[in-house]
Amino acid sequence: MSLYQPTIVGSTAVSQYCSLFDSNQNPILLLDSIGEMVYCNQSFISQFGETKEDLLEFNDVSKVWDQYTTSIFDGEKEGVLYDEVTSMEFRRLVLNDEVFCMVSLPTHAKLTLLTSGTKTNQISRMASADQELINSVLDNAPDAMLVLDYDNQVYVAANDRAEQLLGYSVEEILDLKLGELSPGLMKSGEIGAEVATKYLDSCIKSGKRVIFEWQVRHKNGTLIPCEISVFKLPTQNGTYVRTSILDISFREDLEKRIQQTRKEYEENVDEAIKSQREDQLRAFVRDSPIPVAMLDSNMNYLFVARDWVETFPTEFGEDIIGRNHYELNPHIPMRWKLVHKAALKGNAQGMKRDKYKDRDGKDAWCQWDVRPWYLDGKHIGGIIIYAQNITEDVEAENKMLEQERKFKHFFNSDSIGWIEIKAPQLLDVIRQDPDLDFRKIAEFHKSQLGTVLRYNRKIADIFGLPIDQVPEEFEPIRYVVEGREELAGKLFAAVRDNIESFDGEIVIENKYGELRNLNVNVHFTLAGGSGEILYGVQDVTDLKESVKALRESEERYRTMFDSNSLGVIYTNYGQGMVKINESFTEIFGYTEGDMQTLDENDMLLPEYHDLNRQITEDFRTGVKRYISVEKEYKRKDGRKIIAQTSSSALYDDSGLHYGNVTIIEDITERKTAELKIRKQNEELKKINQELDQFVYSAAHDLRAPIANVMGLVKLIRIEEISETAQHYLALQEKSLAKLDEFIKSIVDYSRNSRLDIAKDEINLDEFVNEVVDQYRFSENAEKLKIDIQVDQKGKFISDNNRLSVVMNNLVSNAVRYMDVEKDDCFLNIRVSSDKDMAKVQVEDNGIGIEQEHLESIFQLFYRASSNSKGTGIGLYIVKETVDKLKGKIDVSSEYGKGTTFTVTFKNFLGVKSKKK
């Protein structure tokens, strides 16, 4: 139970002592020193029976009973023994020098739950922490409550209120199939089970409490309209849903009754009025089953229904005919008088619910309707008042709403504490003296602030109450160090103005001397107040501090906390508190609940522990306040992840390092991809090198035999051979030359496409001359007048090999395609360079290129004619190479007149080489 039992030790008379337990909610027994029951309280009688044997029917109880009671009586064990299986508590008491054993039991339902076979199995599936959580949920519920094991789709716990509401015993509920409580087709036309599933799923998905209206099927088949509230419990293992069922049939009945009554009345009245017959009216009014009164224009009673005098009794009893309505009811408010006046002028009015003070000055509610009646169909003879007293209904409804609110208040979250205080004197003091200065309440009426009836476990935590604190002796007001006056002021105003609840903020200093910030929500448990005040208390100290910390750590953290993809973990060493955001859960699979027993180190791979220690040390000493580093973690499911983490140290005002905020980005995928690419790159590089080596050797090995054959051909041609042989050999030589060039071109192409751009410093003058020199001995070269002009301004950096591939091709083309018919064959090479680029112009007066081919000359294997001397690869390589060097090539040509190639190369001066 969440309520602490007062431990009373001393020599009080047994009977006197026992009477203290009479109204205790827990079943309690007292055994004398020979183990016989000498007392049991009301709760035990109503739940178990009148003898000890009723209890011993539970196997689990009888198994341990003797063992515990013997231990208590043997005197070896002082104080309290607690049995974990049955939740029974055995306490040694000495009263009048006699030893007694007091046994506190859980409720019958809970004991059944704890000890029944299959249920025990189900329960044992849960972690004990979870079980405790579920039990406390049940214990605290003022309403029917079930706990659903969502994964296995069975109920694993239910309280006695659920028994009452559903007609099933707890055992039966636990054996129920999920659908058996469903209503089938609901009034709204929806399928009950589907509605429930929808809300249940949304609850589990969102982790938030979901409330919906439903109908629940009673064991006898009737459908009970109800409000269902589902909430996913913060259990360690499995998914458990707390389902509370609030019976709202009462609400519906009330509504229906009011509507029905009103309808009947309206039908009858209308008819009566329409008929305009006084006798009919009189008969209607007199026999009316509802309170109706017919009055003349002076507000004197003409006829009243029997119910009227019962509902609105006066000193004259039934003898009120002819008497004045206002004289009999001096409390009638002015607004009603105005309504009567309006009715006398022909305006009917009605109100479904109106609050007023009855003759005794108490709050009362009625539903009323006031309309005129006509003497002769034209003149208003007076009014008819229908007024049903609905005070009971309203109060019942209020009470129900109050229960609802109380319920919601209690169980909204596990973090809310509550205190119930009975303070009739306080309320009286305030009521008697409406002008009372609220400070007086705080200062002079401390004793009248009331007695604590009960409080829950959370309150004990917040206030640091000892386990044996007697509720009556707990005075919360004594702990308040800030906000007492404000709270008292609000309380005062609320009582005066009949406000049912209000909020306040206070600071308390608890028994440990800690200051706690509390948000207090105060309710008067019943409207009008029977003197009970309910304080809902939320400890917001940690919240405030973390907000402060976050604010101090600036916008960055807040945006990161909100961000969708970054996990954030906030650790506060001092308070042993760990907070995480949703993304963290997504990344690691751990929930905030999990994190209460884990910290970052537990998820980190062991090889990073040293690093983390170092970081913590650096933060502590202030060497570093922020660190961004890659770490590897293990997820809840065991999968490894790589994460980029950024940790910031948090310091309090005195500079003490009290915690960290770590932002975690899962970069596993990126990292894996990176590694893969790097590996592939290395492989590719290796393959490239091998290929380069291969192409080089292949070219060499291919060329060597060609060179041999060419040499031999040349030698043969020197010999004296026939002219025909000479001709054949010349053709052979040409073919070999072409083959040789082809091989060279392929090597050039292969190297251009694969190798990185080298950054060589080039002396353009030397470079061009070197290229040209290679062709000086070509066929007909002696006829060609070559003119080279180079204008180099500053350094020129480019890839020497590639540049020479381009120049070689252009020059060899000019030589190959020179027009030998012309007398003045020329080749003009103009080169200029600056810091940005080099421009090379190669102009000849060779055979030229026909316009139609001009566009295509840079295509692979394109040859202008079948007897073209080229391989069709040269200019393609030129274009590819120029592109690689980030240059441009243009050609202009006139067939028969000559060709000009203009090439620009980027100057790589100032461009850093990529290679290390």
Add this chain to the structure above:
Amino acid sequence: MIFLIDDDDIQNLINTKVISLVSDQHPVKAFTSAEMALETLSAGEQPKLIFLDINMPKMNGWDFLDVYHERNLPIDVYMLSSSINNKDIEKSKTYESVKGFICKPLVVEKLTEILKEENLI
């Protein structure tokens, strides 16, 4: 005397013929291995010129040049190779005694130019 160092017999045959076509003043001695050429040089024979191939089994052209340089031999060397790799050309330039790099085949015109340069004709 001109030395030809090439493991390819046919090359040696062709190049011997080409040299004789340009000038009859210079007898040619052809070696099919670099070691043999080194031995002959060590024995004191002094050619006017050496044509050296690069790709050869066992001792290749570069190995030959390394030993040649260690011994500070004074004779000019021309590389004569079917390699079209620029790296080879660049590398050859790092040897002081290498005066040129000829891409096979060795033609009469080129040879004439070289012999003129070397004042051998």
